[in-house]
Amino acid sequence: MPTETETQVVVAGAGPTGLTLAYELALAGVRTLVLEKLPRRVDQVKGGGVQPRTAELLENRGLLEPLLKRATPREQVGGHFAMLPVPLDCTPWNTRHPFPVAISQGDIEDVLEERATAAGARVLRGTPVTGVEQDDDGVLVTADGVRVRARYLVACDGGHSTVRKLLGVPFPGRPGTHQAVLADIRLTAVSALVPRQLGHMSTLTRQGGGHWAMLAPLGGDRYRITFGRAGEADTSRDTPVTPVTPDEITTALRAVYGPGTTLGAVDNASRFTDATRQVENYRTGRVLFAGDAAHIHPPLGGQGLNLGMQDAFNLGWKLAAVLQDRAPGDLLDSYHAERHPVGAQVLHHTSAQRVLANPNPGEDVAALRDIVTDLLRLPDTNRHIAGLMSGLSLRYDLPGDHPLTGDRVPDTDLVTEDGPVRLSALLAPGHAVLLDLGGVTPAGLRLPPRVDLVRATSAEDLGAAALLIRPDGYVCWATDGESGSGADLSDVLAERLVGARGSAVV
Numbered sequence: 001m002p003t004e005t006e007t008q009v010v011v012a013g014a015g016p017t018g019l020t021l022a023y024e025l026a027l028a029g030v031r032t033l034v035l036e037k038l039p040r041r042v043d044q045v046k047g048g049g050v051q052p053r054t055a056e057l058l059e060n061r062g063l064l065e066p067l068l069k070r071a072t073p074r075e076q077v078g079g080h081f082a083m084l085p086v087p088l089d090c091t092p093w094n095t096r097h098p099f100p101v102a103i104s105q106g107d108i109e110d111v112l113e114e115r116a117t118a119a120g121a122r123v124l125r126g127t128p129v130t131g132v133e134q135d136d137d138g139v140l141v142t143a144d145g146v147r148v149r150a151r152y153l154v155a156c157d158g159g160h161s162t163v164r165k166l167l168g169v170p171f172p173g174r175p176g177t178h179q180a181v182l183a184d185i186r187l188t189a190v191s192a193l194v195p196r197q198l199g200h201m202s203t204l205t206r207q208g209g210g211h212w213a214m215l216a217p218l219g220g221d222r223y224r225i226t227f228g229r230a231g232e233a234d235t236s237r238d239t240p241v242t243p244v245t246p247d248e249i250t251t252a253l254r255a256v257y258g259p260g261t262t263l264g265a266v267d268n269a270s271r272f273t274d275a276t277r278q279v280e281n282y283r284t285g286r287v288l289f290a291g292d293a294a295h296i297h298p299p300l301g302g303q304g305l306n307l308g309m310q311d312a313f314n315l316g317w318k319l320a321a322v323l324q325d326r327a328p329g330d331l332l333d334s335y336h337a338e339r340h341p342v343g344a345q346v347l348h349h350t351s352a353q354r355v356l357a358n359p360n361p362g363e364d365v366a367a368l369r370d371i372v373t374d375l376l377r378l379p380d381t382n383r384h385i386a387g388l389m390s391g392l393s394l395r396y397d398l399p400g401d402h403p404l405t406g407d408r409v410p411d412t413d414l415v416t417e418d419g420p421v422r423l424s425a426l427l428a429p430g431h432a433v434l435l436d437l438g439g440v441t442p443a444g445l446r447l448p449p450r451v452d453l454v455r456a457t458s459a460e461d462l463g464a465a466a467l468l469i470r471p472d473g474y475v476c477w478a479t480d481g482e483s484g485s486g487a488d489l490s491d492v493l494a495e496r497l498v499g500a501r502g503s504a505v506v
Contacts, residue, residue: 003146007033007122008323010141010150012129012163014041016105017291017308018156019112019123023061024316026119027430028450030323033150034121035143037128037157041113042268046105046182048216048224049302051079052090053391055097056411057313060427060473064097066111072102072218074198081301081385082356084369085202086376088386094410095392100302102198104218108305129157132166134286151323153287154315156308159277161293169279169289173296173347176273180228181244181252182299183269186221191260194223205359209255212359221264227252230360244269274298274354276347282336290315295343300353301389303346310391311339317430317471318498326449327498334499338396349388400496402478404463409473414456423469426454430471432497438465440482446490448497468493 009025011018014036025032050058050067058064078087079100090098113123124146131142132153139153155163164171187194195204195217205214213227227249250263278295282288291308315335321327356369375381387393396406411424414435426433432451434441437458447453451468468477477496 004149005033005146006149007031008151009033009319010035010139010148010153012141012153012155012161013157013291013293014038014109014113014123014125015156015158015291015308016108016112016305017312018154019109019116020309020312021154021156021290021316022121022123023063023112023116023119024312024430025320026116026121027061028317028320028324029120030320032116032121033148034116034123035127035129035141035146035148036123036125037162039126041106041109041125043104043106043184046305048102048104049305050101050103050108051302051306051390052093052095052097052100053394053408054306054309055101056095056392056408056424057310057473059097059411059424061430062428063111063115066115067103067108068101070103070107070111072104072198074099074102075200077200078386079302079389080201081376081389082353082369082372083201083205083300084356084373084376085200086373086382087200088376088389089379089382090386090390090392092379092383093387093390093392095390096411100390102216105305129162129166132163132287139286151286152319154319155287155289155293156291156312157293159275159292159296161289163287164279164289164293167284167287169284171277171279173277174275176275178228179271179273180226181248181269181271182226183224183244183249184218184267185223185225185249185269186264186267187223187253187262188221188264189260189262191258193257194261206256207359208257211252211255213252213256215257222267225249225252227256228359244271272299276351278340278343278347282340283332288315288319288332288335290339294339295347297347297350298354300350300357303350303389306391307343307346310342310394313472314339317432321450321498324449331498342394345388396474398474398476398496400477402464402475402480404467404475404478407475409462409467409469409475410460412458412460412462414454414458416454416456421456426452427469427471427473432471432476433469434466434493435462435469436466437462438481440465440479441489448490448494451493451497468496470497 008031011022011034014034022032022034076099127143129143133140138151141148155161216224253261276297279289290311318331398406414421434453436455464478466479467475470476
């Protein structure tokens with residue numbers, strides 16, 4: 001007889017997306033259960049990098065510092081577009097984190113799980129989801145001898161999502177055209193061709209002997225290698241995926257880095273393709289999709305892990321508000337409305353990068369690479385692509401006439417009556433923040449739940465006298481001057497924050 005249990009939210013998958021969501025929900029006091037099919041965490045590099053906007057969001061929750069302690073030292077250089085030899089400059093976007101952070105996915109998961117469980121979330125490993133039934137009131141999830149009744153289920157279980165398949169949700173898109181290998185390895189000897197430190201991606205790529213490869217040093221004898229055969233098509237649709245063998249890795253290493261490079265051990269290895277797919281709707285009744293369960297794309301530019309974690313930061317506070325009766329259920333529709341276009345944009349630009357990054361470009365593609373490389377050296381073009389790849393330029397289409405509405409807020413230095421503080425520290429509890437920089441909010445203002453009023457000054461001009469900042473760090477209301485009566489402003493703030501008025505959220 002299966003064990004019966006209840007919770008408010010079941011999260012399928014304990015990867016970076018699922019664990020970020022679990023932390024966000026637990027921080028808000030939502031009972032959350034994470035079901036993970038693997039019996040133990042795989043210590044893998046995999047995603048391997050945190051983009052600047054993701055770093056900002058992690059800092060907003062106090063999660064960045066423990067991750068930085070585990071980061072791999074790297075040259076302070078910007079990211080890349082299609083591995084072209086021009087670093088992307090994020091400094092025009094006014095961020096404290098202009099460079100990607102090199103850190104293994106295993107370390108990210110370790111920190112997130114530690115914080116999520118400390119906040120009250122539960123993680124059950126070795127518990128694959130095998131059944132999903134939903135009705136108007138909730139979801140019944142069956143998982144390896146456990147039956148869980150929950151209000152909502154969030155599928156964060158990867159590109160081969162079991163939840164998506166059980167529900168028969170289509171995953172339209174384009175199948176892969178090429179197959180490659182990603183492996184964490186140890187080398188006992190290295191040739192002069194092996195990179196000695198992490199730098200710009202364009203410095204880590206080589207070709208030779210009919211292979212292409214990217215070899216990233218991780219410290220000591222540890223390396224991450226990505227490789228494939230030039231011109232090799234993806235046959236995984238027609239044939240079973242075979243395990244990656246040490247001999248296969250050795251062949252690629254010798255072809256690209258010479259016989260002086262010797263494989264010592266393979267910590268883990270897997271195959272991947274450049275398939276591009278996205279679910280049509282991120283919500284199906286009481287089930288929502290995030291991360292690779294919602295979208296997959298060519299692994300170019302360090303986008304996948306970051307896209308999924310940002311899905312979770314967007315969804316977490318909304319799901320908590322609905323469950324705690326601070327918002328109507330249709331607030332969850334805004335998750336799809338805001339994040340689906342972002343996912344589609346990533347699929348679009350990684351498809352463009354796939355063409356430009358072809359290790360064996362034809363004459364026309366080679367000419368295009370030269371033109372795009374020259375364009376990236378122009379400050380305006382570099383700024384645009386840097387904002388796109390880092391996530392710093394993301395702006396949500398939110399209601400309101402103020403030009404700041406929908407923008408992210410930089411981590412500004414503020415001075416309050418209690419002393420100096422950074423904006424990121426104000427967002428650490430996961431609350432929304434009404435930041436009054438001009439003394440325009442009336443005394444005795446009745447605030448919606450989980451909204452903190454902070455009166456402060458700043459040497460930096462933030463572009464408004466007062467801003468309502470969502471828990472995920474985006475402006476949903478701003479004013480340049482008088483904000484009206486307390487009662488009117490209370491309704492406006494509630495409406496802008498969760499799309500409802502009056503008693504629904506107050």
